[in-house]
Amino acid sequence: MASPQCCANPPTLSPGCGDGIVVDDLGGVRAYTAGSPDSKHAVLLISDIFGFEAPNLRKIADEIATSGFFVVVPDLLYDDPYSTNNPERPISIWIQSHSPDKGCQDAKPIIAALKNKGISAVGACGFCWGGKVVLELAKSCEIEAAVLCHPSFINVDDIKGVKCPILILGAEIDHISPPELLKQCEQALCLASVESHIVKIFPGVAHGWTVKYKAEDAAAVKRAQEAHQDMLNWFTQHVK
Numbered sequence: 710m711a712s713p714q715c716c717a718n719p720p721t722l723s724p725g726c727g728d729g730i731v732v733d734d735l736g737g738v739r740a741y742t743a744g745s746p747d748s749k750h751a752v753l754l755i756s757d758i759f760g761f762e763a764p765n766l767r768k769i770a771d772e773i774a775t776s777g778f779f780v781v782v783p784d785l786l787y788d789d790p791y792s793t794n795n796p797e798r799p800i801s802i803w804i805q806s807h808s809p810d811k812g813c814q815d816a817k818p819i820i821a822a823l824k825n826k827g828i829s830a831v832g833a834c835g836f837c838w839g840g841k842v843v844l845e846l847a848k849s850c851e852i853e854a855a856v857l858c859h860p861s862f863i864n865v866d867d868i869k870g871v872k873c874p875i876l877i878l879g880a881e882i883d884h885i886s887p888p889e890l891l892k893q894c895e896q897a898l899c900l901a902s903v904e905s906h907i908v909k910i911f912p913g914v915a916h917g918w919t920v921k922y923k924a925e926d927a928a929a930v931k932r933a934q935e936a937h938q939d940m941l942n943w944f945t946q947h948v949k
Contacts, residue, residue: 714884714885714917716800718923720766722759722760727741727764729742729770735781736783736820737819738787742780742782743771744777744779747779747827748778748779750777750779752773752778752834752948753832753833755783755834755835755839755840757837757920760786760790761783762790766836767782772941776941776945778832779828781819783816785815809838812839812842831853831948832856832943832948833852834856834858834940835856836917836919836920837916840860840861840862841863843857844863844871847871847872848867853873854875854943855875858920859883863894865890865893865897869897871903871906874906877891877895878909878911879909880914880915880916892908892910895908911936913932918936
């Protein structure tokens with residue numbers, strides 16, 4: 710089940726935010742894109758339950774694009790992000806229409822479309838709900854590198870099939886993917902002989918800190934930016 714932390718601090722969605730553009734059909738999915746489509750290297754950012762119109766998520770996409778990546782934020786929720794204002798559709802009901810497994814299957818045609826356009830390497834980062842999506846992609850040889858930010862719905866068994874370099878960024882205060890679980894995942898990655906892997910726990914932060922921070926909170930922004938830099942460093946190292 711999703712934790713109440715997944716639903717906390719919902720962003721104010723803004724369809725027109727960001728410096729990039731929204732395309733209507735990329736591998737069958739609407740997507741926000743940033744950076745040059747002529748780049749040979751792409752990064753997918755898979756949203757949390759609040760979807761691809763979250764301003765902070767698009768800001769991350771814009772930042773990564775400045776390093777030469779073509780960045781894609783797909784609408785894998787199909788214009789149906791979770792809403793905390795709909796008591797008749799709690800997260801336990803909403804998630805039945807938006808399983809991470811379906812998100813993974815819907816992401817694969819996007820990756821194929823990118824590679825058909827000349828992209829030679831693709832990395833993917835998932836936030837919360839999107840973390841599970843990216844973990845499944847990492848087991849299917851679809852991507853060259855994976856980053857999970859405070860992932861939801863994962864367990865140690867999920868780790869066993871990982872086939873690409875993987876970075877897991879976790880929060881000290883996380884009820885759904887607590888540090889103890891992520892340390893077990895790290896042990897599983899070692900046993901599975903995944904050559905390049907890092908599990909990093911950020912002290913003093915809660916689930917969602919990388920994407921649900923408040924711009925006016927300088928300390929929160931600083932902690933989020935450290936995670937964003939770790940993500941970018943990972944993609945620079947492994948997506949080439």
